[in-house]
Every structure is written in C-alpha cells, then in structure tokens.
Amino acid sequence: MVQEDYILEAEKLYVSYNEIDIVRNVNFRIRKGEFLGIVGESGSGKTTLLRALMMLKRKNNDIKGNVRFQGRELIGLDEESLRRLRGMEISMIPQNAVTAMDGTKTISSLFHETICMHRDGKIRRRDSDKLASQIMEKMRLEDTGRILKAYPFELSGGMCQRVMIAAAMINNPKLMLGDEPTSALDVTSQLQVIQELELLKSNYQVSMIMISHNLGVISRIADTIAIMYGGRFVEYGSHEDIIRHAVHPYTKALLAAVPDADGKISKGLPGLPPTFEKEMKGCPFASRCEYCIPRCRKELPEDVAISLTHRVQCFRTKELQDDIA
Ligand SMILES: Nc1ncnc2c1ncn2[C@@H]1O[C@H](COP(=O)(O)OP(=O)(O)O)[C@@H](O)[C@H]1O
Ligand SMILES: [Mg+2]
Numbered sequence: 001m002v003q004e005d006y007i008l009e010a011e012k013l014y015v016s017y018n019e020i021d022i023v024r025n026v027n028f029r030i031r032k033g034e035f036l037g038i039v040g041e042s043g044s045g046k047t048t049l050l051r052a053l054m055m056l057k058r059k060n061n062d063i064k065g066n067v068r069f070q071g072r073e074l075i076g077l078d079e080e081s082l083r084r085l086r087g088m089e090i091s092m093i094p095q096n097a098v099t100a101m102d103g104t105k106t107i108s109s110l111f112h113e114t115i116c117m118h119r120d121g122k123i124r125r126r127d128s129d130k131l132a133s134q135i136m137e138k139m140r141l142e143d144t145g146r147i148l149k150a151y152p153f154e155l156s157g158g159m160c161q162r163v164m165i166a167a168a169m170i171n172n173p174k175l176m177l178g179d180e181p182t183s184a185l186d187v188t189s190q191l192q193v194i195q196e197l198e199l200l201k202s203n204y205q206v207s208m209i210m211i212s213h214n215l216g217v218i219s220r221i222a223d224t225i226a227i228m229y230g231g232r233f234v235e236y237g238s239h240e241d242i243i244r245h246a247v248h249p250y251t252k253a254l255l256a257a258v259p260d261a262d263g264k265i266s267k268g269l270p271g272l273p274p275t276f277e278k279e280m281k282g283c284p285f286a287s288r289c290e291y292c293i294p295r296c297r298k299e300l301p302e303d304v305a306i307s308l309t310h311r312v313q314c315f316r317t318k319e320l321q322d323d324i325a
Pocket of ligand 1: 017018022040041042043044045046047048049058276
C-alpha cells in the first residue's frame with residue numbers, strides 16, 4: 001500500500017480547561033490541498049479545538065493526545081519551534097480582520113511587518129509592496145495600489161478580511177486555519193471571501209481548516225466536513241456524505257436549520273447545547289434528540305465507520321441509514 005502524506009493528523013485529541021474536557025476524543029487527518037470544515041453551534045468547542053491545533057494555550061488549558069504536522073508531533077514541542085511553525089507553515093485568518101488589524105498602520109506597513117517578522121534580515125518597503133500586490137492580484141483584489149496606501153478603517157469589513165487572507169498567504173504556508181472567517185460579514189462580502197478561499201485552494205494547494213456555525217457557508221467549499229457537538233465529532237465525512245447522506249440527527253437538524261448570527265439555532269431544534277461537566281453521561285445530544293432511546297442517556301456512542309470516508313457516533317445509525325435508503 002502506498003503511504004499517504006498527511007499535512008495534519010489529530011489522534012485521540014482532548015483539550016481541557018480547568019481539568020474539564022472541552023474537546024473530547026477528536027480524530028481526523030487532512031491531505032495537501034484538502035479543505036476541512038468544522039461546523040457546530042456556538043459552545044460546541046470549535047475555537048478550543050482550533051487553538052489547540054496550533055498549540056496556543058491559555059491558563060489552565062491542557063492538550064492531550066497527538067497532533068502531527070507533516071509527521072512531526074506538536075504536543076510537547078518547544079515554544080520557539082512552535083512560533084516558527086505558526087509564522088511560516090501554519091497561518092491563521094482572524095475572526096474579525098477590522099479589529100485584528102492595527103488601525104494606526106497602513107496595509108502596506110502591515111504586509112511589510114508580516115514579511116519581515118518571518119524572514120532573516122529586512123526587506124525594503126518597495127519590495128514588500130511588490131510582493132503584497134502580487135499576492136492580492138492573485139486573489140483578484142483590484143486597485144492594489146490604493147489598498148496598500150489605505151488604513152484599515154478606510155476599507156470595508158469584507159475588504160479587510162480579504163486583505164488579511166492575502167497577508168496570511170504571503171509566506172506560502174502549508175496549512176491555513178480560520179475561526180469563523182465570514183461570520184461577521186454581510187452576505188455579499190461572505191461570498192467574496194469564500195470565492196477568495198476557493199482561489200487559494202486551486203492556486204496554492206494549501207490545506208485549510210475553517211470553523212463555522214453555518215453549515216451552508218462551509219458546504220460551499222469544504223471537501224470534508226466534521227459536525228461538532230459537545231466537544232466531539234459526532235459525524236465526519238466527505239462533502240457528499242454530510243450534505244447528501246447525513247445520518248446523525250444533529251447533522252440533519254443543522255441541515256434543516258438557519259443559524260442566527262450569534263451561532264444559536266432557534267428554529268427546528270429545541271433546547272440548548274450542553275454545558276461541559278467533568279463526567280458527562282451518555283450521548284451529548286440525547287436531551288435534544290427525537291430518536292433518543294434509554295441507552296443514549298447511559299452510554300457514549302463510539303465512532304462507527306459506515307464507509308471508507310464516513311463516520312458517525314450514534315446508537316441508531318443502522319435504523320437512521322435504513323430510513324434514508
Ligand atoms: N478561556 C476559557 N476558560 C475556560 N473555559 C473555556 C475557555 N474558553 C472556552 N471555554 C469552555 O469551552 C466551551 C466551548 O467554547 P468554544 O471552544 O469557544 O466553543 P465555540 O467556538 O464552538 O463556540 C465553552 O462553553 C466554555 O465552557
Ligand atoms: Mg468559537
């Protein structure tokens with residue numbers, strides 16, 4: 001068998017705050033150029049997971065299991081090596097570009113700093129401007145001369161987000177991570193950002209992990225989709241598996257729902273996502289699930305592979321599959 005090269009692999013990943021597990025036994029791996037979308041309501045542990053993949057720790061925050069980047073274990077790696085990886089090979093798109101940018105600096109100076117930070121020795125402003133223009137043009141941003149001279153407040157929110165994505169690509173990273181990169185935008189800007197991410201995928205073969213509470217947005221570009229609930233991947237599969245052959249009742253609820261701007265689902269799904277406790281009994285979704293049977297409240301469903309690409313954590317998988325067939 002040919003050994004596959006994976007950019008990122010997470011195995012039995014647990015992430016806790018104050019000794020309470022938030023991310024619980026997450027397993028996945030992504031290939032070069034693959035786009036993984038992670039979807040779940042707010043409070044499902046998405047941000048906690050994404051930060052852990054970059055080994056960004058807060059106080060009382062513990063990461064256990066394995067996270068391998070290009071075969072190299074990141075858990076336990078020294079901070080200096082991690083910092084280098086984060087700058088050069090793994091890049092992060094902020095949730096809200098306008099607030100993430102330093103408002104006192106022009107876009108030209110933002111690019112200049114980003115480039116200098118990760119290179120030995122300085123680069124002249126003229127040269128960094130040229131690099132910045134090239135990359136922005138590749139992302140189909142128009143009038144790059146004007147953009148470079150502008151301050152963030154002179155650009156729209158959508159434009160700032162697109163500039164930040166271009167800036168995140170400047171060092172040609174292998175992996176790009178985004179925490180709700182379109183959620184703060186209006187529908188038109190959302191679409192432009194998505195088109196920009198599509199261009200990235202086809203032009204650079206960069207692997208991407210984006211999280212969102214909006215399955216509709218993610219499904220426009222993701223190759224693979226993970227549905228997160230109560231810190232677990234309750235369903236995981238190819239775009240087709242999730243969009244056309246969803247099995248888990250939570251995935252079905254997400255497909256049917258339109259989320260509010262704050263990430264809550266008010267229509268189509270009663271109740272609230274679980275609050276995290278040390279010992280959580282049974283399936284995290286049991287209290288909101290119309291298919292719940294007594295066993296669901298007592299035992300935790302294991303990951304079951306129903307095809308080579310599709311995994312589900314639900315005791316009623318068999319009946320729910322027959323339902324579709
Ligand atoms: N800094 C923190 N300190 C303690 N607990 C946290 C912290 N951040 C997140 N949590 C816990 O993790 C849960 C999931 O949060 P988060 O990962 O931000 O979810 P999401 O991004 O899906 O909305 C929160 O409900 C909270 O219990
Ligand atoms: Mg979040």
